[in-house]
Amino acid sequence: MVLVLVIGDLHVPYRVHDLPLKFKKLLVPGKIQQIICTGNVCDKETFDYLRTVAADVHVVKGDYDEFPNWPLSKIITHGPLRIGVLHGHQVIPVGDAESLSIVARQMDVDILLTGHTHRFEAIEYEGKFFVNPGSATGAYSGFSSEDIKPSFVLMDIQGVVVVTYVYQLIDGDVKVDKIEYRKSYDTNRVL
Amino acid sequence: MDYKERLAQFEDILSIKNIVTEPTIDLYKFRHLCFRGIPDNPGIRQLSWKILLGYLPPDKRKWQSVLEEQRSTYYSFVRDLLADPSEEELNNPNVSSDDHPLNSSPSSKWAEYFADNSILEQIDKDVRRTLPDLAFFQLPVPHSPLSPLSPKLEAINRMNGARSPSILETLDINDDSTSISNYSDSILTTPPELDAEVTALEAQLAIISQPSLQFTNGNFNKNFSCMYSPNPFPLDLYNNNPSSPPLQPAVTPIPTRRSIFKRVQHLNMDFNIRGNSANTRPCSPATSCKSDGSINHDDDGEVDLHWEAIERILFIYAKLNPGVGYVQGMNEILGPIYYTMANDSDEEGKAHAEADSFFVFTLLMSYIRDHFVRSLDMDEATGIGYTMKKLNRRLKTYAPDLWRDLEIKSLYPTYYSFRWLTVMLTQEFALPDVIRLWDSILSDRDDDCESGGFEFLLDFCCAMLLCVKDELLAGSFSDNIKLLQNYPIQDPASVLRKAYSLRELRLLAKLNDEEDDELDENSLTNSKGEDFIYYSSSDTKFYNTRQHTNNNNNHLLRAQEVKVKGLAMLRKVQGVVSGRTLLNNSTTSRSSTTYLRPNSTFSRSNILSKTTNNTTKTTLNNISTAGGNRFLSLSTNNTNKTNITNGMNGFANRLSNAWKKNITYTT
Numbered sequence: 001m002v003l004v005l006v007i008g009d010l011h012v013p014y015r016v017h018d019l020p021l022k023f024k025k026l027l028v029p030g031k032i033q034q035i036i037c038t039g040n041v042c043d044k045e046t047f048d049y050l051r052t053v054a055a056d057v058h059v060v061k062g063d064y065d066e067f068p069n070w071p072l073s074k075i076i077t078h079g080p081l082r083i084g085v086l087h088g089h090q091v092i093p094v095g096d097a098e099s100l101s102i103v104a105r106q107m108d109v110d111i112l113l114t115g116h117t118h119r120f121e122a123i124e125y126e127g128k129f130f131v132n133p134g135s136a137t138g139a140y141s142g143f144s145s146e147d148i149k150p151s152f153v154l155m156d157i158q159g160v161v162v163v164t165y166v167y168q169l170i171d172g173d174v175k176v177d178k179i180e181y182r183k184s185y186d187t188n189r190v191l
Numbered sequence: 192m193d194y195k196e197r198l199a200q201f202e203d204i205l206s207i208k209n210i211v212t213e214p215t216i217d218l219y220k221f222r223h224l225c226f227r228g229i230p231d232n233p234g235i236r237q238l239s240w241k242i243l244l245g246y247l248p249p250d251k252r253k254w255q256s257v258l259e260e261q262r263s264t265y266y267s268f269v270r271d272l273l274a275d276p277s278e279e280e281l282n283n284p285n286v287s288s289d290d291h292p293l294n295s296s297p298s299s300k301w302a303e304y305f306a307d308n309s310i311l312e313q314i315d316k317d318v319r320r321t322l323p324d325l326a327f328f329q330l331p332v333p334h335s336p337l338s339p340l341s342p343k344l345e346a347i348n349r350m351n352g353a354r355s356p357s358i359l360e361t362l363d364i365n366d367d368s369t370s371i372s373n374y375s376d377s378i379l380t381t382p383p384e385l386d387a388e389v390t391a392l393e394a395q396l397a398i399i400s401q402p403s404l405q406f407t408n409g410n411f412n413k414n415f416s417c418m419y420s421p422n423p424f425p426l427d428l429y430n431n432n433p434s435s436p437p438l439q440p441a442v443t444p445i446p447t448r449r450s451i452f453k454r455v456q457h458l459n460m461d462f463n464i465r466g467n468s469a470n471t472r473p474c475s476p477a478t479s480c481k482s483d484g485s486i487n488h489d490d491d492g493e494v495d496l497h498w499e500a501i502e503r504i505l506f507i508y509a510k511l512n513p514g515v516g517y518v519q520g521m522n523e524i525l526g527p528i529y530y531t532m533a534n535d536s537d538e539e540g541k542a543h544a545e546a547d548s549f550f551v552f553t554l555l556m557s558y559i560r561d562h563f564v565r566s567l568d569m570d571e572a573t574g575i576g577y578t579m580k581k582l583n584r585r586l587k588t589y590a591p592d593l594w595r596d597l598e599i600k601s602l603y604p605t606y607y608s609f610r611w612l613t614v615m616l617t618q619e620f621a622l623p624d625v626i627r628l629w630d631s632i633l634s635d636r637d638d639d640c641e642s643g644g645f646e647f648l649l650d651f652c653c654a655m656l657l658c659v660k661d662e663l664l665a666g667s668f669s670d671n672i673k674l675l676q677n678y679p680i681q682d683p684a685s686v687l688r689k690a691y692s693l694r695e696l697r698l699l700a701k702l703n704d705e706e707d708d709e710l711d712e713n714s715l716t717n718s719k720g721e722d723f724i725y726y727s728s729s730d731t732k733f734y735n736t737r738q739h740t741n742n743n744n745n746h747l748l749r750a751q752e753v754k755v756k757g758l759a760m761l762r763k764v765q766g767v768v769s770g771r772t773l774l775n776n777s778t779t780s781r782s783s784t785t786y787l788r789p790n791s792t793f794s795r796s797n798i799l800s801k802t803t804n805n806t807t808k809t810t811l812n813n814i815s816t817a818g819g820n821r822f823l824s825l826s827t828n829n830t831n832k833t834n835i836t837n838g839m840n841g842f843a844n845r846l847s848n849a850w851k852k853n854i855t856y857t858t
Contacts, residue, residue: 001277001453003292026293031305154292156277163277165291176291 002078003031005054006131006153008038008087008115011064011139012046019137020150022174026167027053032154036076038115038133039087040064062087062115075109078157081183084109088116088132094143095132097125104128110183111162117143120151122164122179129181131155131164138169198230205238207251216242216249225634226647228627233536236630240531241547243633244554258543265546266339268507273450276300310509310517311451311502317522318502325622327530328501331494335542340495451506452499500545501529508553515556518563523614525552527626558636558645562613578612579604582649589653589693593660600668607675611652615645619655619678628683635694647694654690655680 005027012018019027032054039062041047047067051057061070073086084107091099095117104112111129118141120134134151135141141148150169155162160183168175201224204216225243229236241247246261247254276290292301321328332340495503504525509517528551532544540547556563562575583604587594597603610618615632617625628651635647656663658680663671680686 001275026295028293028295030309031292031301156292158277165293167291167293178291 002033002157004034004036004078004155004157005032006036006038006113006133006155007050007136008133008152009040009062009118009135009139009141010042010046010137011040011135012043012137014042014064015139016137020169022169022172023136023150023152023167026174029053034058034076036074036083036085036113038062038085038113039070040115042066058085060085060087063089073107075107080160081111081157081162082107082109083111083113085113088114091116095119095121097123097130100130101125101128104130111181117141118148119144120149120153120166120168122153122166124181127184129162134168194230197224197227198232200224201230201235201239202232205235205242207254214250214252216251218242218249221249222634222636226631229630234540236626237532237535237537237540237547239630240528240633241551243636244551246547246550246554258547261550262543262546265507265549268511268549269340269503272507272510273503275450276304278450307506307510311506313519314502314505314509314517314522317519318498318505321498321501321522321526325530327533328498328526329496331496332500332533332545333541334494335538337539337542338545340500340545449493449495449499451503497529497533500533501525504529504545504549504552507549508556512556512560515560515563518565520563520614521556523617524555524559527617527622527629528552528555530622531626555633559613559615575609575613578649579608582608582612582652585649585697586653586656589696590657590660593656593663596664597671600671602668602671606672608652610676611655612648615648616651620681620683624681624683628687631687631690646697647690650694650697651686651690654686654693657693658686658689 010016010019018024029052034056035050035054035058037050037057037059039060041050041059041062042064043066047057047059050059058074058076059070060074061067061072072090073084076083076085084104086103088094088100091103091114093099095114100112100114109128111131113131113133115132115135117132118135118139119132121130121132123130131153133153135148136150136152138148138150152167154165154167156165162181162183164179164181166177166179168177204221204224221239221242225239229239238247242249246257248257277292290299290301294301296302501522505517505521508521509515525548529544529548532548532551533541535541535544561573562578564574583594586597586604616628619625620628632645632648632651636645655678656675659674659678662674662679666674
C-alpha cells in the first residue's frame with residue numbers, strides 16, 4: 001500500500017508565488033511515501049519543499065525548469081505496475097489522448113503521468129491509465145482560456161490496483177474524488 | 192516438601208482427570224504451591240500461569256469454553272484491527288466514503304491508520320531487539336493446522352516453489368514439532384497438476400487416522416493431514432466422548448495477519464531481514480496476479496517469526512488500550528510470557544500460544560498498568576513513583592541502616608529500582624531465572640491492594656539490595672549506581688532465599704495488624720532520629736489495634752483464619768532464625784540480639800536495649816503496656832550474626848510473642 005503523490009506545474013515563483021494554503025495543510029510529512037513530479041517546479045526552494053513532504057522524489061524536466069540535469073522522462077516500477085512520467089511539452093498535440101498513448105506504448109508503461117496542460121485528467125484508454133494532475137498552484141497556462149483550478153493527485157498503489165484520489169481546490173474548498181484503475185492482463189498480449 | 196511430592200501435587204491439581212470429583216481448584220492453596228516454584232515438567236507452567244493470572248477460572252469444567260471464547264476473540268481482533276483502510280476501500284467499492292489518505296480529521300480511518308503507524312514503528316523497533324541472545328524469537332512459529340494465524344500448507348508450498356521427494360516421506364509419523372517447521376521450510380511443493388492428487392492422498396490419510404485418533408503429544412501431524420479432510424474432525428483432546436464439538440469453527444487463515452509488517456517494512460529496507468519480502472520478488476503475472484485482478488496476498492504462505500507474533504500482540508494491545516498505548520518495556524514483559532506459552536507441550540496450547548499470551552499479558556498488565564502511565568509517575572497513590580516509594584519504605588523497615596546510608600548518598604530508588612519494577616526483573620537475570628522468579632512473583636499477588644501490587648516483587652527487590660549490602664555501604668554514590676544497574680549476583684537462588692524470609696516477616700507483621708508500608712507523614716519528615724519517631728508514631732496504630740484486640744470476636748476470627756496460614760510460616764521462620772521449634776511456651780532465653788546496629792543513636796540503644804533472660808516476662812509486658820515498646824529488643828547476647836538476622840530475630844521474637852497472644856486468646 002504505497003501512497004504516491006503526483007504533482008506538477010507549480011511555476012513557483014514565476015507565475016504564482018506559492019501553493020494554496022489548504023493544500024499545504026494537507027501535505028504533511030509522514031503520510032506519503034513517494035512523490036512524482038511532472039515538471040515545471042521552477043525553483044530550488046519549491047523542490048526542497050517537496051523533499052520535506054516525502055523522502056523519495058522523482059521529477060522530470062519541464063520546459064521552464066531551472067535544473068538542467070533532470071531527465072526528460074522516467075519510468076518507475078511498483079510491483080507489477082510500470083509508471084511512466086514526462087512533462088508533456090514534447091507531445092503534440094498537447095494533451096491528446098492518442099498521442100499520449102503512442103508515448104505510453106513506446107515507453108511500455110501501464111500508467112502515464114503527464115502535465116503541461118494545467119488541467120486535471122484521468123483517462124483509461126486502451127487498457128492504459130493516463131493521469132494529468134493539473135497545476136498544483138493554479139498557474140496561468142497558455143492553452144486554456146478558463147480559470148485553472150489548483151489540483152493534485154494521490155495514488156494508492158496496491159499490487160495491480162491503483163486508487164486515485166484527486167484533490168481540487170474549487171471555490172476555496174478542497175474537494176476529493178476517487179477513481180480506481182485495475183491493470184488487466186490481456187490474453188492476446190505478448191509478455 | 193520434596194520435589195516429587197510437589198510435582199505430584201501439581202499434576203493432581205492441574206489434571207483434568209478428576210474433573211468430576213474436584214472441579215474447582217483451591218486458589219489459595221495453589222498459589223502457595225506455586226510460590227515455591229513451578230516444576231519444569233511439560234505443560235505445567237503454562238497452565239499454572241494461566242490460572243494464577245486469572246485467565247483460566249478455578250473451575251476446571253469451564254476451561255474448554257473459556258479458552259475457545261477467548262481465542263476466537265483474539266482472532267477477531269486480528270482480523271478487524273489489522274486491516275488497512277486502503278484494502279477496505281477496495282473490498283467495498285460501492286460504499287462511498289469521504290475518506291481520503293490525507294484526511295486529518297480524527298474520525299477518518301486514514302488518520303487513524305497513520306497514527307497507528309507511529310505506534311507500530313516504535314513497537315517494531317523494540318520487538319526486534321527483544322531478548323536478542325535467544326535464538327527462539329528469531330525462529331519461525333511452527334505451523335499448526337489449528338491456528339488461523341498459520342498459513343495453509345498449499346500457500347507455503349507456493350511460496351517456496353521447489354520440488355519435493357514425496358509427500359508421504361516427509362510426513363514422518365514419529366516426529367516432533369521441529370520436523371514440521373522443516374516441512375514448511377524444506378522446499379515442498381506440488382506442481383499444480385498434482386494438487387488434486389495430493390489432496391486426495393491426504394484425505395485418505397485423514398480417513399485412516401481419524402477413528403484412531405487419540406490425542407497425544409507425538410501425533411499431532413495426524414491433525415496436520417486432517418486439515419484437508421472434508422469435515423473438521425473433532426479434535427479430541429481429553430480422551431473423552433468423540434462427539435464433542437469441533438474445537439475450531441474455522442481454520443481459515445486470517446489474511447490481514449501480516450499487514451502490519453508490510454507497514455513497517457520501510458524501516459528495515461537496508462537489512463532486508465525477511466529475504467523473500469513481497470517487494471523484492473519479481474512478480475510474474477502467472478503466479479502473483481489472478482486474471483480477475485483481485486489482490487493477491489503474496490505473503491499468504493509466509494510463516495511468522497516469533498518476534499512478529501509478539502509485535503502483533505503488542506500492537507493489538509496498544510490499539511485496544513489507547514490509555515496506555517505502547518510503552519517501551521512492555522515487550523520485555525511479554526517476552527517471558529510468550530516464550531512460556533509457545534513452548535507448551537500441549538499441541539493446542541502451542542498453536543494458540545499467541546492468543547493465550549495476549550490475554551495473559553493483558554491480565555498481567557491490568558495489575559501493573561499504572562507503572563506505564565506517564566501521568567501517574569508523580570502520583571502519590573499509584574504509578575511507578577508510588578511503588579518505588581513503597582519499596583523504599585520496605586527497605587527502611589528491613590534494614591534502616593542501609594536505608595539511611597542510601598538516603599545520605601541521595602541514592603533514590605528511581606535510579607535503580609525503576610527498571611527492576613517496571614519490567615519485573617526481566618533485564619536483571621537470564622530468561623530461565625526470570626521465569627522461575629515470576630512463578631513466585633505471580634503467585635504472591637495482593638488482591639486487597641488497590642494497585643494490585645506484586646508484593647513479592649518488592650520483597651525480592653529489597654532482598655537484592657540486602658544481598659549486596661556490604662558493597663553498597665562501602666562504596667560511593669557512583670560505585671553504588673554502577674553496582675545496582677548491573678546487578679552482580681547472577682544466580683538468584685541466594686537472593687530468593689533472603690526474599691522468602693523477608694516475606695515471611697512481612698506476613699507475620701501483617702498478621703499482627705501492623706502495616707509496615709503505610710505512608711507515615713511524620714516518619715518521613717521528622718529529622719530527629721527517624722526510626723524512633725517512626726515507631727512512636729505507630730503508637731496510634733497500636734492503640735487502635737489494642738481496641739481492636741479488645742474486640743475479641745474480630746480478633747478471634749482473624750486469628751482463626753490466619754492461623755492456618757501463619758502457623759507453618761511462623762514455624763519456619765523460627766526454625767530458620769533460632770534453630771529451635773516454636774510453640775514451646777517455656778521461653779528460655781533465646782540467643783537473639785539487639786535489633787539495632789551497635790552504632791545506632793545512643794538514645795535508641797539506651798532506651799531500647801534491655802537484657803532479660805526471661806522473654807516471657809517481656810512479652811507480658813508487651814501485652815499489658817500500651818506503649819510503643821513493641822520493639823524492645825529481647826536480647827541477651829550480641830552474637831556475630833549479621834545485622835539483617837538481628838533484625839529478623841527481633842521481628843521474629845516480637846511477632847512470636849504476638850502470636851502467642853493470639854494463641855492464648857483462642858485457647
